[in-house]
Amino acid sequence: MAAAAAAAAAAPGFGARSLNARSPFLLALRCSASSACPSPSPSRDSDPFETPPPPNSSSSSTAAATTMATSPPRPFFPKRGQTLELVCESLAFKGKGVCRAADTGFVLMCDRALPGERFLGRVSRKKPTYAEVTKLKTLTPHRDFVEAPCEYASHCGGCKTQNLLYEAQIRAKEQQVRDLIVHVGRFDDRDPDFAGVLKPIVPCDVQFHYRNKMEFSFGAQRWVPRDESMVGKDKTDSGFALGLHAPGFFDKVLHVEKCLLQSEAANKVLAVIQDSWMDPSLGFSPYNVHTHRGFLKHLMLRMGRHLNTGLPELMVNFVTASYKPELLEPLVSKISAIPEVVSILNNVNTSVGNTSVGEEEYTLYGKSTITEMLRGLTFQISANSFFQTNSKQAEVLYKLIEDCAGLKGDGSEIVLDLFCGTGTIGLTLARKVRHVYGYEVVAEAISDAQRNAELNGIHNATFVQGDLNKINDTFGNDFPKPDIVISDPNRPGMHMKLIKYLLKTQAPRIVYVSCNPATCARDIDYLCHGVDERGIKGRYLLKRVIPVDMFPHTPHIECVCLLELC
Numbered sequence: 001m002a003a004a005a006a007a008a009a010a011a012p013g014f015g016a017r018s019l020n021a022r023s024p025f026l027l028a029l030r031c032s033a034s035s036a037c038p039s040p041s042p043s044r045d046s047d048p049f050e051t052p053p054p055p056n057s058s059s060s061s062t063a064a065a066t067t068m069a070t071s072p073p074r075p076f077f078p079k080r081g082q083t084l085e086l087v088c089e090s091l092a093f094k095g096k097g098v099c100r101a102a103d104t105g106f107v108l109m110c111d112r113a114l115p116g117e118r119f120l121g122r123v124s125r126k127k128p129t130y131a132e133v134t135k136l137k138t139l140t141p142h143r144d145f146v147e148a149p150c151e152y153a154s155h156c157g158g159c160k161t162q163n164l165l166y167e168a169q170i171r172a173k174e175q176q177v178r179d180l181i182v183h184v185g186r187f188d189d190r191d192p193d194f195a196g197v198l199k200p201i202v203p204c205d206v207q208f209h210y211r212n213k214m215e216f217s218f219g220a221q222r223w224v225p226r227d228e229s230m231v232g233k234d235k236t237d238s239g240f241a242l243g244l245h246a247p248g249f250f251d252k253v254l255h256v257e258k259c260l261l262q263s264e265a266a267n268k269v270l271a272v273i274q275d276s277w278m279d280p281s282l283g284f285s286p287y288n289v290h291t292h293r294g295f296l297k298h299l300m301l302r303m304g305r306h307l308n309t310g311l312p313e314l315m316v317n318f319v320t321a322s323y324k325p326e327l328l329e330p331l332v333s334k335i336s337a338i339p340e341v342v343s344i345l346n347n348v349n350t351s352v353g354n355t356s357v358g359e360e361e362y363t364l365y366g367k368s369t370i371t372e373m374l375r376g377l378t379f380q381i382s383a384n385s386f387f388q389t390n391s392k393q394a395e396v397l398y399k400l401i402e403d404c405a406g407l408k409g410d411g412s413e414i415v416l417d418l419f420c421g422t423g424t425i426g427l428t429l430a431r432k433v434r435h436v437y438g439y440e441v442v443a444e445a446i447s448d449a450q451r452n453a454e455l456n457g458i459h460n461a462t463f464v465q466g467d468l469n470k471i472n473d474t475f476g477n478d479f480p481k482p483d484i485v486i487s488d489p490n491r492p493g494m495h496m497k498l499i500k501y502l503l504k505t506q507a508p509r510i511v512y513v514s515c516n517p518a519t520c521a522r523d524i525d526y527l528c529h530g531v532d533e534r535g536i537k538g539r540y541l542l543k544r545v546i547p548v549d550m551f552p553h554t555p556h557i558e559c560v561c562l563l564e565l566c
């Protein structure tokens, strides 16, 4: 887990320490990934995922890895292509199962291996501190097994843990956050002060149909999983597909008839499109990413709510390689008959790249935006604007952010909203503070944020377009010293320039919101412990870490962290 987290945390410019092999950062990571490390902390001794002895096995209760033919050489280091019998101990970064070689503790990571599962795996990739394994066959199922309700769960790259009991999923996520804060963030979980810092994970009450946006791809090459149980179901005369990308392939699409993460209304639309689009008389062709021929690229389904009625409203966005509205007309007329559909758009993307953002956008039916409500505010969402994809859990997340911000509520404070997107966090705080300043790199998101402020009658928020990886010493000259900084970066976390700015500015409180606990732990380490090799002193105390599950059945973990100036 920690070795893979090192890779996740090591991005150019995002923390020199993570790239220095002799640094305590990597040493700490290494320690957690090898048997030569100091004895595990008390909390790790009581790992809820401790592996029970597999039936018919004489091995000890620790996870075992043995070669099929002979016992492993010492020190154990697997060869590429080698087949091993493994037991998964726990889940780590990206939901990969962590296994260890018996005796040496050498770490092996396996996609889709779940805690307690004994399986045969083949070594697919070797790294200095760990190896990656492809699962060949389950020998004994994992603990906390539940039937996955979705027929695609074992093949589609999205829901990797659907057949793990939800309570076990969130326990695993909470444990990952703890491990990262301890090993990457360099906090001592034996320290009594730390005991109160890490809060229990906030579960997601709604575990299916929670996503308000899904993007499917049209493909000229249908991916048929090798698993026998799927083959029959996936037989078709055509090689075309509309669904989700096969894990690891940009050109192969797993054909899906419905997705249990999106709403029933969105599944109705998907079913209508699946029913018709391959009809040869309609003349559709999926875009081929190799030949760059074909018309249909992506189908995006987005759900909001009507402002007055609260009823669902659905946006359907066809991303195509050229503009041919007459070709889409038969589909448009069928879909527009579905009551929830209020907007049908066509984004035309003529580039050879396969992104879903078009150079031109056309409204084929209804309106060009939908609305959603969050913490009493209204947000207008266009096809390409960023919006939290789990609206219900976003309410929970934003409430936690506000709690951590600890606003006085007297309208005296300045809030700096870094990585503000369409301004949703800053705007939900604006009514209680003097002014909100939001920074974001995407110009369209800034326009959306300004429009959202206007829509809600908020006049004390300023949104500025800018790249927070490229700030210089003048950053901060255009706004007063913040009382509270909210920082919600995307997966790479914060650039060292931004860390330095925060340490120089010394805002009394920082609320760090993260969708990547590895880079979050690294940045918190910098803010609290400094960067010795650069002579930078840490100035913050970590007061709270609250993991939040926004995406059940997937490996994604969100965290809200509160830091206070020492």
Ligand SMILES: C[S@@+](CC[C@H](N)C(=O)[O-])C[C@H]1O[C@@H](n2cnc3c(N)ncnc32)[C@H](O)[C@@H]1O
Residues within 6 Å of the ligand: 386, 387, 388, 419, 420, 421, 422, 423, 424, 425, 439, 440, 441, 442, 445, 466, 467, 468, 469, 470, 488, 489, 490, 515
């Ligand atoms: C996780 S989203 C958070 C959005 C927003 N806070 C919200 O809750 O909706 C991260 C945001 O950071 C923006 N971003 C990514 N890199 C950036 C950079 N270098 N400078 C400024 N903004 C950036 C992205 O465009 C995205 O809107």
